[in-house]
Amino acid sequence: MATDFSPEILDQLLAGGSLKPEDLAGEDGLFRRLKKALLERALGAELTHHLGYEKGDPAGRGSGNSRNGTSSKALLTDDGEIEIEVPRDRAGTFEPVIVAKGQTRFDGFDEKIISLYGRGMTVREIQGHLAELYGTEVSPDLISKVTDAILDEVREWQSRPLEAIYPVVFFDALRVKIRDEGMVKNKAVYVVLGITASGEKDVLGLWIEQTEGAKFWLKVMNDLRNRGVAGSRKTRRATRSGSMSSASSG
Template structure:
């Protein structure tokens, strides 16, 4: 599902104060850093640590730190220096849309994978002057997608979660060849460990909040090692009561 901007914001709010919420700025920072490295490689004619003297136009010469204000907070970026000339990507200038486009890419990774539409939007926001090819942008987005998938699919036997809260909301996204705006259910499981820290244990997207949808989601958590928690359904919500997770 291709999330709308409002859908991405709502999903971010659901994860606020959790490990997943804290991970979002780091993934966005990595995306910016990867884009910086891609542009300077295109400018110099060589990848980092690559030896190709015949193709080089100049060489790297360390980094300088720059604080970038984004919608996920202030991010510390390492701007590459050059031996000859200067380097500063135009897409980091104020009022450019790269921040919004990259944020949309990261948030969509949490709901089943990054769409071609979001990659295209990021390419457009970067502009042709960046020298970064669409295939390179796609590769960078794939790396971010894999990082999110690894987090959402991680084993859950590293800690006990005496309390697990389940929340669901309907987010707007685009589906189908016509990219029609639809509303789909997004469920989030948040565990609280013995130290009181909140962790997002899993996220799933479906067509409804039917019992089968919930059971499949809860079963996937159990397969990943969630134990020591029993969920009971009470009016309009699921909540913890201790025990073991349902099959």
Template sequence: MSQIHFTIDFEKLKDTVMDSELNEVVKSSLVLILNEYMEKERDQYIQAESYQRSAARQDYRNGYYERELLMPNGRILLKVPRTRSGKFATDVFERYARCDRALLLSMLEMVINGVSTRKVTKIVEELCGESASRSMVSNLTKKLDPIVGEWASRPLNTIYYPYIYVDAMYIKVREHKRVVSKAVYTAIGVNEKNKREVIGFKVDHNESEPSWHDFFSSLKARGLQSPKLLISDAHSGLKLAIQKSFIGTSWQRCTVHMLRNMIQTMPKKTSKEARNELKAIFQSRKLEEAKRQKDQFIDKYEGKKAYQKAVDVLDEGFDDATQYFAEPEEYHVSLRTTNMLERMNSEIRRRERVIRIFPNEQSAFRLIGAVLMDYEETLDLGNRTFLKKQI
């Protein structure tokens, strides 16, 4: 690439510096330098300096037009040279557009990390001396749409996911001048390399069998194969959708959710011993031991009114809650609960709490997708793996 050499009127620059505040000094200096640079760019393009006669001339000068450029210390007004043909274009705005891009990316990062729109506008004003309206920040976040959309629809047929965790949470969204509750479905897969990936998410009207089935269908349309084990809570619609969507897949009921459901039915003050006995069942190292402790619990508490619901839940759900015993022992602690998904959902909730109510469903999809993309980058960094040995 050819280089452009130019000189600056330092007497003019000195006068400007002496009569200006520091911020204005920087701005004035930039205006002088960039205007002179663009002038030399036009000379090079025309292949002739001002008033120079030359057989190599390519075009003729045609005055200037003014254009603003946003810099880290504020906006500056430049005189951009023109030519008669209109074909000359300076590369100053392309080169310094990275200042704009850096600012925009910083604003996006603030939004994704849960900084409110109102606070973002104040931060931008402090950094650049420029005001940024709330609508400007909101419109800026729309630049995430194609990025999130491409990530959310990427193919899943390039690697196999033996273990998949799914869950749903609820958010508030404005719809037809009303505030409604919507479900956010999320799925994390553990691939053949023992690395975790956020393989899908969806914003839908409610948590139901048809909605879960649609979510699973969208994953399969992207190439997802039936996993060995799918881990989730015991939502009735989710259970039916799993059975219909993934033939041959075992379902692991989250033991934390199941324990919570049982403990909530027991007396708070007098059930400490029973609570410890329940927890011990799912801390067993072997299935036979877990079955023995389960039978002992049922024999001990069956027929006691205060514990009957817990006995019924344990008896009915034990097999679904112990599917992880069919997998290598090293995996048990990681496969028996959805705690890992709960951690991810808390990250979504932390950002969502700042917004409180999403203006529409697309904005919810956009921000949650950006949060999930950001969160995925923190999973299993380097040579770390989620499970302790190769699948």
């Protein structure tokens, strides 16, 4: 059941709450957080592939090489600098691929990163995206292992618990290019942004769909409810012309 908020508070939240570029691509935006998490998962999977055994697997005993913590690395991206933790091995033979030794930039991949986290991507589409991210010939086994690690990361983000009440919720859409059955297609990534009672913004989820309709939005609403959202006082969504329309919800 939705909590009652005064019209004045709702007006303040609406005035400052719309989805802005910096919410996704700013210094504290979603892209940077997702990029860091994805790269660290991929690098961890690369080290697992290099060592030949999973972390904690008894098969690694006596193998002659093992994990040896991480080292920090600064990367310049489209959204500014991020710091990632790169895993190391004791023998010093691990050569990262997705972020190579000496590499200082990781840019031009925002569309791919954001679409990887959207619900609606098939495993094949994710593998295709990862192959493009690597941009070099890597073994199918490595891509498979990285895909498994990325799927774990993505599912954790997609299913994370949410707050029960968001006084204001915004719906918007981004157009991204996604490789589908060997062809690059434009698809919509629908973004749901929640505003908390204290005015903080939280991207609640990303969904990829060819066309929107009642069935799609029912799926989105059910997902939000399953993750703990009980209601909102105001919802806003972008119209086809790009202007905003608003409605009350309980």
